[in-house]
Amino acid sequence: MENMFRLMDQDQDLTTNRCIWVNGPVIVGAGPSGLATAACLHEQNVPFVVLERADCIASLWQKRTYDRLKLHLPKQFCQLPKMPFPEDFPEYPTKRQFIDYLESYATRFEINPKFNECVQNARFDETSGLWRVKTVSKSESTQTEVEYICRWLVVATGENAERVMPEIDGLSEFSGEVIHACDYKSGDKFAGKKVLVVGCGNSGMEVSLDLANHFAKPSMVVRSSLHVMPREVMGKSTFELAMKMLRWFPLWLVDKILLVLSWMVLGNIEKYGLKRPEMGPMELKSVKGKTPVLDIGAIEKIRSGKINVVPGIKRFNGNQVELVNGEQLDVDSVVLATGYRSNVPYWLQENEFFAKNGFPKTVADNNGWKGRTGLYAVGFTRKGLSGASMDAVKIAQDIGSVWKLETKQPTKRSRGSLRRCISQQF
Secondary structure (H helix, E strand, O other): OHHHHHHHHHOOOOOOOEEEEEOOOEEEOOOHHHHHHHHHHHHOOOOOEEEOOOOOOOHHHHHOOOOOOEOOOOHHHOOOOOOOOOOOOOOOOEHHHHHHHHHHHHHHOOOOOEOOOEEEEEEEEOOOOEEEEEEEEEOOOOEEEEEEEEOOEEEOOOOOOEEOOOOOOOHHHOOOEEEEHHHOOOOHHHOOOEEEEEOOOHHHHHHHHHHHHOOOEEEEEOOOOOOEEEOEEOOEEHHHHHHHHHOOOOHHHHHHHHHHHHHHHHOOOHHHOOOOOOOOHHHHHHHHOOOOEEEOOHHHHHHOOOOEEEOOEEEEEOOEEEEOOOOEEEOOEEEEOOOEEOOHHHHEOOOOOEOOOOOEOOHHHOOOOEOOOOEEEOOOOOOHHHHHHHHHHHHHHHHHHHHHHHHOOOOOOOOOOEEEEEEOOO
16 A cells, blocks of 8 residues: 555646546456456456446447357357356357357356446556556546556457458548448348458458348458368367367378368369468468458358459449459449457557557467566457467466465455545546
8 A cells, every 4th residue: 555655646636537446457348358357356356347448248249240140169169267158059159149148247257347438548657566547438428537556457458459441542432331340230231232342351251141141242352362161070160170189180280181171071262262371270370360261151152153252452443443453343332351450559558568569479479468567468369269268267366366365365255346545526
């Protein structure tokens, strides 16, 4: 507490309306990563506060995903720590089922995020040895600014916090509708229209498939090489097969087996304009973090001509697009399946642990979950929900060991708490 008073003495000209001391870590983000960390801390009897800029948990899933979305991997690889999916859920839960699971998860572990609080900046105060996290929340008539002061800061905003909007010559003058994939819900309204889907990852493939199923005429832009794998081989998850083989075989051999199995199921996809990288799918994921596309029907639509594969874009001209091979296409609408990025550099004032791209610098050597001065990161290892869960367990154990040693409270406590240290209205 001595540090706490020193901090207040040196900064009487606070620009926030309130200053709150958090008796435990602050977790920024109430998506799956933040919820998993909070649940593990709850089990370690460590109090916490979760800050979320949206008005709900898992806002990416609730507000920025298309209706047909299902988990790409079997549910056992997507469950969060301490609570499996209900047994009656299918192997690949739907978007709605996953959201229901997350809401039940938050209820079970007494996780009550502070919604509509957008973190403006967070910095470590060297004098006090504490983190200062400033948020802004707005209502119809008022704006509230709060500064949270804590010993530990957990960054759980993840890899997909902000949409990526590409700069394409002439796109701003395009006469048709342009949306990002995060605003795409269903192909209903695109029936009969010529839709250009920019991007060929899992989102681009699924949006193209959904458009074709709703009788639109999608053209999917494929600029570079990619791995497309069947989601299942002989009724077994391809990902699960890969994980099992990696226990016994080297990575290069697993990649060769996966490519043979993919060829057996999907055939030669290169003749449709889908060129495979020289590096194998698992090696590419390990080295560059690039996830293979798991096919759930798009390849068949490409093979039948209901999805048109085109090369990169040179420019837009009115309601036409000129491709790099000189071909001109008439287009009614554009869906930008161009992915997402981390937003950490915009609010975290720290450059030792996090790189400029918003990812921990030490991800490659499996130390991407812990920095110095009480800073942690969860969900940045490019290993999906299972990777986030592993991070959450490590973080909670790390903080919990210190908490129990210093508080000498090994028995379970019921709720986290926070204490307001300053309350002022300016």
